[in-house]
Amino acid sequence: MAKAKIRVVVVDDSALVRSLLTEIINRQQDMECVGAAADPLVAREMIRELNPDVITLDVEMPRMDGLEFLSRLMRLRPMPVVMVSTLTEQGAEITLRALEMGAIDFVAKPRIGVSGGLQELAGEIVDKIRTAATAHVRRREPVAPANATSVPSHTVIHHEKPAVALPRLSTEKIICIGASTGGTEAIREVLTPMPPDAPAIVITQHMPAGFTTSFANRLDSLCKIRVQEARNGERILPGHAYIAPGGHHLRLSRSGSNYVAVVEDTEPVNRHRPSVEVLFRSAAQVLGPNAIGIMLTGMGADGAAAMREMKDAGSYNYVQDEASCVVFGMPRMAIQHGAAHEVLPLTQITPAVLARLSATSTGVRHRI
Template sequence: MSPKIKVVVVDDSALVRSLLTEIINQQPDMICVGTAADPLQAREVIRERNPDVITLDVEMPKMDGLEFLSRLMRLRPTPVVMVSTLTEQGAETTLRALELGAVDFVTKPRVGVASGLQQLADDIVDKIRIAARARVRRVAAAPGAAPPAPVAKPALSAAPPATSGIPRLSTEKVICIGASTGGTEAIKEILMELPPDAPAVVITQHMPPGFTASFAARLDSLCRIRVAEARDGERILPGHAYIAPGGKQFSLARSGANYIAVVDDSPPVNRHKPSVEVLFRSCARVLGPNAIGVMLTGMGADGAAAMKEMRDAGAYNIAQDEASCVVFGMPKMAIQAGAVHEVLPLKQIARAIMERVAAAGVRHRI
């Protein structure tokens, strides 16, 4: 038998510590080896118990969770699952935690904590299992560092920056991205590299309600393209990225010569809502050879079968390589399904996309 996953729970609430300990110890493959009420206690417990995974509250006394996470990822990188309250401020803090190296997060109910955490038990232990297999990275940025200045958005008709080395682009292509665990940072890295007149980008990132609006706003402040949550019925335009709203399904439809966003409340697919399978299946049907598919880091097989449908319909597909993934589940499944043309490190994906788009534009002009 494999050794049990050793977990340390860090939370200022004695009730939450007790509930999480009980949930963890009920699993045959994991054990809570220690708890701490604040980061100062946590340092000693982590040093003594050497956990495989840490669950970490965001708001705690003596040192907030972000400061502790930052120090941990600089000095002793360990997989961390954040426990976050579902508020607008909580969403912003959680996204910052993911930037600092947290693997994933769980939303802690504001009321009815005992019943709420029990209802989330399956999600909590699934994320602990995923975190135990994740590749954590050493992050140098301090949590109090000033955020990057917002990026000015040039008019969409403006020429790409001279440094991009990419000619004027065809607007026929649509970039279709699927991601899960580790995907928020991977998506950010790709979108920040795209020029302002890049083709439209449609994205499904596994994320619960209440977080995708903050995620989109954060990306919009950093990228030269415009980034927003997808809205039902809106036209999909070049120079824009559209993120599936948490708790909804996002797909594409055609209206005449235009691509249109479809956002609805249809059931989960592969246990996910939003699901990459839903988006990619619509991309195969609606976009055909005009799609460029990208499968990024994440656990499971969501989207793999639909990405193969995209390839069969003429799309060109890229998967993130194992070395740069936090979790190599979704890209691996897409590769095994025969859905992928290229497997690339994360840092090379944006340029590969734009070179593909530029080449398609040249062929179109010829």
């Protein structure tokens, strides 16, 4: 019996984009575009009638913008959504908000040369639709609108951070995090409970250039630690989190007694740049037992083999469990590689890490 095709509804106010996405989807043997809507009100009826597996959703549309429609959809009829965003600073901020509301992933369409640009992105688009079709979608409560305060949505509020406290945690450690699909919200869940004296944190989240600046700024406004894009040659400090810039790998190196960030635009690894494999392998080679590994939600196997290398070098590793993942791909592969010491729900990862760090700093041994 033939496997059922992934049924997709395209929602975009541009007739050109609707036509291009429809053609790209229908070229695939395992999916079909069952409908294309010019605005959310038409899309609402299509979804009700056609019951698609995935929708692609533009942000800026007439009669109801994409974020408002997404908010209603995730509250009333949760389903996998792939956002189609413009590659601009404002587009990045809106996209991150869509992910916060429950969108599975996004595609950054070019501002000019849309026809050729979307064709170049065809492989990425259909891969993300396939991933979305397998994702665990949860009902979301409404998120307060970005203009709920008098501060413009594009303004980043840098809250005063407490000074780094005297080391009660084991601050010679460095926490290394890898994530992909669903990772932006998973990373927020891990970082926001971190105290200001937490060890340094280095992060690779699969994300294109132009989006990681907004991602880092958003996290910095929410966290007690400092969060920023990593800069080449920068010293890695406790109380800070460093995110691999989109389109660049991040790895760790040693400079005297200090750890430093190396940011480079070398070839993609496992089809990704940044790649979790690059960060985790450097952690195995440079940090050894001073590393703590965390593998979060994501499709594929990027970082799984290198996480096992981290374990073999003395790292202690946490992997997100299937029930709390949006996509249980990268965590599953890490487990299959024997890289995990503990497999935990997302909400339990940070408490477990902090308990281990606290025990390490006071000389209490953890059983492995």
